[in-house]
Amino acid sequence: MREIIKGFQATSQDDYQLNVTNIIKHAARNYGGQEIAARRPDGTMFRYTYREAYERMQRLANALKGLGAVVGDRIGVLAWNTRETYEIFFGVPGTGSVMLLLNLRLLPQQLSWVVNHSSPRFIIVDESLIPLAEEIAAESQKVEGYIIITDKDIRDIKTKLRPVYSYEALLAGAAPQFNWPNLDEKSAYAACYTTGTTGRPKGVYFSHRQLVLHTLAALVEYGMTPSQGRFHREDVYMPMTPMFHVHAWGCPYTATLSGAKQVYPGRYAPDVLLKLIAQEGVTFTHCVPTILQMLLTAPGSKDVDLSKLKMVVGGSALPRSLARAALARGIDVFAGYGQSESCPMLTAIHLTTKQLSEEPERQVEHRTNPGLPAPLVDLRVVDADMEDVPRDGKTPGEIIARGPWLTMGYLNNAEASEQLWAGGYLHTGDVATWDANGFIHIVDRLKDIIKSGGEWISSIDLEDIILEKKGILRAAVIGVRDAKWGERPMALVVLDPEFTGKVEEDAIRDHVRSYVDKGIIAKLAVPERIMIVKELPLTTVGKIDKKVLRERYQRQEAA
């Protein structure tokens, strides 16, 4: 199919490759004096410039070469949101080695499985995570070495890991300039494993080309909005999702190419994040709803000015009550939609100037909608035959997508890859409606939808309604088996500590019923079982873990 243009001899232009090295090179050359601030484990701040960070990335690349790493090798990373992780984000893939981001919240046996499945030659380990690395290592013997991120002399580190190297000593001993290879843009750049709903973790890989295109398109998405949720060069960026979770949603790369100041919080907790927002003047961040909720309710939160913060919320649906609470604090909060398989950006909402002048409750409605597809993302909502469902805002279907940066499939898992890409589109497993303007409205995860008496009940809608009631902090709705209806919704509710004992299950049910009376939900959607619980289980990336809830309460039902 490729047409060779007559009259053109191949020149070096033809060999231009989209790879991550070009991002950092550009930033270091043109914004070399820009600041990166990083919190040390002791709470003090470390500061350096893009230029200095780039030099350390080159030292890291030379160090890896010195250890014998070659193009295609996997290099594992077990670390927090530190500046060293940021250095690794460029220093490792730039050499042609593949960055394998390990989810430090997985169980040790899961991580051992991941390591054996993906075969990293070396693993870079934060000193504080050595005990976890040792547990992993007990079940995965092929790793050739561990590189420890520590301020200490490596001889003073007590560990069973063998052999060990000091990240700092390796960098100190390496040359400050690296001759980056002109990597083929379709070679792998990074991988991370998702904890699927069933079975083993699944590994998604992305190529250099995909990451670069994701970076450009994200900057377009966040640059083209007239004002709401806008990212620009003078913003101050800090990640509030783990960097092992789809490389912090790609945002460290977008921040770097734009030349913005960056803040790395290390191992973070809500109080640390609040302090850094105030101290470093953070203006742009991203997180899952749970983190936002923690940020708003943490002790001392009310004393921190959050009115300059822009925040994209993804990973799970953004509840209206949470959006309302964030807006009340002055946060420019808005929804984005994506998943690990999609690198992750698929959509984001950006309000028009006209929408920004609408009344607050209408804004909440807009801001919790996932919005329009990002540039070049081809998103469809389809039925079981992959035909588009009507764009009527009410017929549900599955969201499928094509675009320049979607994973090709799951590593070493042909069957799951085929399912993921059935019919030439990536199947998201999310159910949505869409309207005539192309806006999608997510109904539920396909696996979370409650199928009751032939009808589909959205767990997200029910949670949103329950959270509207004063005194309720978190809510999860799951389907439990029912002999008559197939499934029935069940609600698990966590109360705001101040309201302990003051909200009863019946009152919640009455609250939900009032939405039946208003014609918003069907009668069948009212949960018979509502249970007030102390806490809800979270997944490793901070979402409510409905798989665990289903297992727990199905079992009770069966018992």
Added chain:
Amino acid sequence: MREIIKGFQATSQDDYQLNVTNIIKHAARNYGGQEIAARRPDGTMFRYTYREAYERMQRLANALKGLGAVVGDRIGVLAWNTRETYEIFFGVPGTGSVMLLLNLRLLPQQLSWVVNHSSPRFIIVDESLIPLAEEIAAESQKVEGYIIITDKDIRDIKTKLRPVYSYEALLAGAAPQFNWPNLDEKSAYAACYTTGTTGRPKGVYFSHRQLVLHTLAALVEYGMTPSQGRFHREDVYMPMTPMFHVHAWGCPYTATLSGAKQVYPGRYAPDVLLKLIAQEGVTFTHCVPTILQMLLTAPGSKDVDLSKLKMVVGGSALPRSLARAALARGIDVFAGYGQSESCPMLTAIHLTTKQLSEEPERQVEHRTNPGLPAPLVDLRVVDADMEDVPRDGKTPGEIIARGPWLTMGYLNNAEASEQLWAGGYLHTGDVATWDANGFIHIVDRLKDIIKSGGEWISSIDLEDIILEKKGILRAAVIGVRDAKWGERPMALVVLDPEFTGKVEEDAIRDHVRSYVDKGIIAKLAVPERIMIVKELPLTTVGKIDKKVLRERYQRQEAA
């Protein structure tokens, strides 16, 4: 070199191609209701939506297929900045045919040469340009047909062109949906010919991939600036450079992907442009200095509010006096730098928030500087051995570049292509200095620099100084041969009509000399010959034509 990722079977993701069709598809799907306003030849306005424009692009694609056009065919375009040209921008390359943009200001014999050199199968011709097309056709017999853009019945058009088709009739008779091929992204998308300084026009070609990457990067460049010179979705875009000139600097594509309102002025003159700016609320445009100058001095210009206009000026250096005059009218004016060979974006200036608070004269200085390289553009200033010159802001060298969207070379011209890409970088032929922060300061075109007594004199600097004098409208400085010094600068000056007879050549010389006294230029830079002339010759894209001036005044000298 390419690493095949183990464990991945090829899925349809691997075949994702960056081609222009994906830009218009995305826009029509997500911003389908957005308006495009176009001025008809009779001065009335035509309005339609992205969705309707996209349907016409599909009809055009079907019509071309009906005529037998296949992938790789060239389709010539001889037209003004009309909505039909906009339709052609997507409808032609989307089929796999290559859009050949013909510069309607070239001489007929040059255009015949271009047509014979590039062999278009069909040429689309604006009705008003039929006489020109007939002259071209007389010397180029291989064209299989001419498609006339006209409101009239094709039988009422008198022309020697054979065979002729009506653009409108073809579209009316074609199906409204086209099954776009998934073109290989490296296939050619468009070509245009530059009128080099010597010899025949040279043809630059760009691939679909290059255009898409240029579009994304331009949106990043204009989206990441905090406020100055920013482009966003709610801007109103109108081109003020010819669309045949490197496809209107790529801006119709960036406007389309962002979903902004667009305005096409047709065959334009300053009064038309001023009227459209007011009437359609135009907020973003681009032009060469001459057009800006015409806009500011056109009759009635002062009555038009230009204070909402953002304007990137390129093609030639933006003189300080012109920037000052534009700022006085409230225009957010700023420089960009590029050339036909570079698609064209290489750099743009965007002021920081801090710079925007500086005094006006400092802002003029910033705004006339070409600024920093656009995202992913690798720009260097080098000596004859291609070694970087010191980043001291004073050592001149040639600007060379690499990046994702630079032409691979000149069509059917191996020798010139090799020169262009000597040593693996595109040689711009521009001389500049650069400073420690990566900012370039353009000294001159390599061919325009005046070499006098072993020193280099910048014609741009001298013009800038001359234009500072009240009453001077335009200035051009060229080098003329001199037995003693090799070359000496000569200045040609056009006076503001109000100042006719009131400014004398000696006064201009004294003005230039005062800059010697201030230590800004060397004594040798003061031109002995200063000549007040009625008009300066312009190139086909509106720049001052120094080639013509040199020929004219060298000859005088010799005579």
